[in-house]
Amino acid sequence: MEYELKVNRDNIHVDVDAQEDRGLRASICRKIEENTDKDTDKNLYDVHYDIISDHRILMTVDENGHARQVNAYVSDGPEGKTIAINGRYYLVKDLETQRQRGGKGSMPDTPDLITPATPAVVVKIHVKVGDCVEKGQKIIAVSAMKMETTLCAPYDGKVLKINTAINERVAPGQILVEIEKSEADQADTSGKEID
Amino acid sequence: MFKKILIANRGEIALRVMNTCREMGIATIAVYSDADSMALHKINADQAVYIGKSDPADSYLNMDKIIDAAKETHADAIHPxxxxxxxxxDFARRCESENIVFIGPPARVIDDLGDKTKARLIMKKGGVPVIPGMTQSCPDHAVMAKEAKKIGYPVLIKAAAGGGGKGMRVVDSETEMEDACNQAQSEAKAAFGNNAVYLEKYLKKTRHVEFQVLADTRGNVVHLLERECSIQRRHQKIIEETPSFAMTPELREEMGKAAVAAARASGYVNAGTVEFLLDTDGKFYFLEVNTRLQVEHPITEMITNIDIVRQQIQIAAGMPLDFTQNEIRGRGHAIECRIYGEDPENSFFPSPGKISYIKEPAGPGVRNDCGVYSGFEVPMEYDPIISKLIVYAADRKEATCRMINALSQYVVMGIKTPIAFLMDVLASEQFQEGETFTDFIETSFDGWKQNADDADLAALIYIIDEMAGKKHRQSGICLSKVNETPWQTLGNWRM
Structure with missing residues (x-):
């Protein structure tokens, strides 16, 4: 079986064969650059595993004839599995199943939208409907765990709609303020087609 | 002695106080908000009183509700x-007028020391060295510029009502003064409802060294040695240790005397902390007094073997200190790491959410003051501290190794924590050589990212969990299901 995984920031390709009695033989390489077929040298692994509990896996890795025990902890989340090994944390996503689902993952990449990074409470709204705003201008301030964050306009434009109010609880993905991109800005980003 | 104490707080510190109360045979009353209806401090108390909505202003900061809860449950005292x-x-005063003992210093002392300029004046009069600068707040940037010229740039503008780095600005030259002054004033106004600011010399390359003091109602004052808390992010401490790497017996004696003098000068009663900045020449300057139990108090408890919460309760009950300065000895070395719900790879941004799994470390000399459990939803309304990991060992080197090992066995899933970051800081050459100054993180760990050494192993674990983990997990549950199609039982498969 082959897996295309993303482990934190690395893209990792795993070719794995299940062996008898909870064993695995795997070869792992990683993409050096995105969009190329250049891979690193393959690392070969001969492992044996035991499922200790719902969250704990013991893996024994054969290293030049010596068996090294690795205790790992696993937790499923909306973006993939978080795996803890010796105090280090890895978010592991299966790129293939995500592709099959038709999305980049459950959390859309939204740098152009006014949405909070974590669950938060709205503390200030700096604009009103109809306001013209410039890129970088303060739009709305939210607070989470005593830390205030200001979300700014991603581009020049006009405030179309405000979908929240002061003291309202909001979540990532929720669009708090809708801004219509100004024509000049649109021309800027899609300049070639207009020409 | 008190029969019942109401703990007007939440999280790990409420649990910490509860433990000592139990040991002393005192009943505990928790208060809780909507967000904390399943919080550990609420669950563990002898009694729990609901005090309102999740917003702190409606619950943990609402004096009326907390006083009502104390009266309703007949609490003799409140630990804040x-x-x-x-x-x-005002809260201390309110407790007094309601005949409930406030476990902390008298209201007047809190008032005096809460005003940073007033505190500087008290210390100056008491012979405690203060950072050169103003002892009165000043609304005029021109006057500030004049003072800055006198003491020399760079200078620091600070909020008189300040704390937590709010309303603070470093000014390098006269041209920056007006803007910096205005910004500091508006930030102070927003944070504390008071725009008073003042100016002091900005000291480069300093350590944050503080002394724990205890003062009883009979005029006995002692200090419980120092703590060094130089490793900070956003002016908030994340690693603390005692003793300080920079300390000599002579300096400890001198600074300890200054801390006791500071407590006496302000008429202090109960437990408090006198904070100093210590420069590379061994000169120290008064920073402020924290009139409460400090987050990092456990490291002092570890090396002195004195339960500070027990002392607080005994002092509040009018009992004298039962030891003198000469009887206080520090043994070994203690380190504390604060485990916050935050992302060290993203400017320590808060990371609230549900803790899907937690495994606390254990072992000789390991203490974890923790306020959460597996399945608990860490609320976004409050401080993101989830636990404090404290270790104690014979010396600094052993304590550092013990902390790294304890961190490596600490598993917190579902939210982000700085566990891996803290391990790297402790393992760094700078930390191990005691090169710990208040700019440590900015200069040595800015833009930190976790290394990917075990990424291959993580990938293998992912696959094992997919292949075997699911089946294993379902095996127990699936026994009751009978009418399954192969499509339900096959799980994930691929060709």
């Missing part, structure tokens, strides 16, 4: 913990 109402003089 840290944060929330712990340094609120």
């Amino acid at each position: 913990g840290y944060g929330f109402l712990s340094e609120n003089a």
